[in-house]
Amino acid sequence: MSDTSESDKSDPHVMSFYRVRQALGVVALILPPALIVGGMGLEGSLRDSVSNFFFSPLREMFTGSLAAIGVFLISYKGYPRRSDETFSDQVLASVAGISALLVAFFPSLADCIPPEGMAHCVPPAETVTQKLIGVSASSWVHNLSAVVFFLCLVIFCLVQFPKTESRVRPYIYKACGYGILVALAGIAGAFAMARWGGAETFVNVHNLIFWGEAAGIWIFALAWLTKGKADQAALALLRRAVSPEK
Template sequence: MRDGDFHGYAERSDNDLVLSFLRVRRAIGLLGYFLPTVLVLWSVIFGQGLRPSISAYYYSPMREVLVGTLCAIAVFLWSYEGYRPRPGEWLSDLMAGRAASLGALAVALIPTAPAEPVACTLSQCVIGFSLAGTLHWLGAGAFFGALALFCLVLFVRGDHPDAEKTASNRIYRACGWIIVAALALIGLILLSPDPVKTQLLPLRPVFWLETIATFAFATSWMVKGDAMRPMVRAVAAADAR
């Protein structure tokens, strides 16, 4: 192989690797937008009303959509290697992606506690409804927590950022703090006294907070996948004023 051919092959390989990263990031982002949107549309079109949480759709005809989408997100996150950590960096894309993947699988395969008596799933039969519900929420926390780390730590890494990178970092951090705030509010709701929960239930606050957090992580991955250039440029232009 001639020297020029080797460099051309190496350049094409690098380009293919970059495109692969971008496709995975966009796929994760698109799935994040898809899930809450299709659940809301189904609830409205079929007059079923919103469920208390995204997870509660497991006990509805949308079960396959919920579980399938979460499993697809888990596969993409597990396969995402990202960048290797530099010396002194303890957190890597691979580590966070695997944690988020396992959290998504836990949410998909260990259902939340049902609102009324139902036949148990495999996980519920083995470990019981109470422990399954606890593991479900721990999985959700790991999933969103790892995605917040992507936004607040991993996506903003890089030396000497240009205007667009600086704008992207602003978006990542905003998405990360939105996820953190949504998780904190969900925690407060779950820990609130029963009379407070009863009053809030018709508003479906957990569902909407989960949707906001999901849209936030989806936006960050779409930006990282270079699919939201107009938004990034608009933020960069606003910063330059």
């Protein structure tokens, strides 16, 4: 049984709703590959974390993508709150969206990468938000907002999204929710290894925090593409390409 009814397909408002979800998933899907290709091409290496691309030539890619995700989420209406729910889709999405904007515009502590031919590097200039609340406070805002953002996604995947008549999609959502939790645990473990476990070089050389964050973002993308029925949209596009209407 299709998860999208024929009446939904003929309703432009419903289809627009799906396209917003798809756009949200696409932005998240392409962010890590863009940073990987850009980082290797422009700097010859990856940064230690996704957040540290704020201090790279790819700053606009990082902040622009997060800002787009934040605006999408804040504008996301979702379903009205049910009697058995503590909060609605819209409240959860708004919290996640605000968190994404805070991650984008309140940078964490920067990696100090020395320019070519120099033994020591000059720390990057402070941003407006760092000047307003301080570098350390900005880092705290950034890190806490990132945690809140991912936890909101976990709630979406484990609690909100599975409330569907589809037989298959709830399993995908739940797998995404647990996947994000595993990614968060991996990030926390890598951070602990670098900070207190004496394995900072190992963590940095293998970019463990970056890959943990990238995995979380990719899983987030999969969840929203599934919620936006991107699979059905792709199949419909393929059918039109193979058998165009005369």
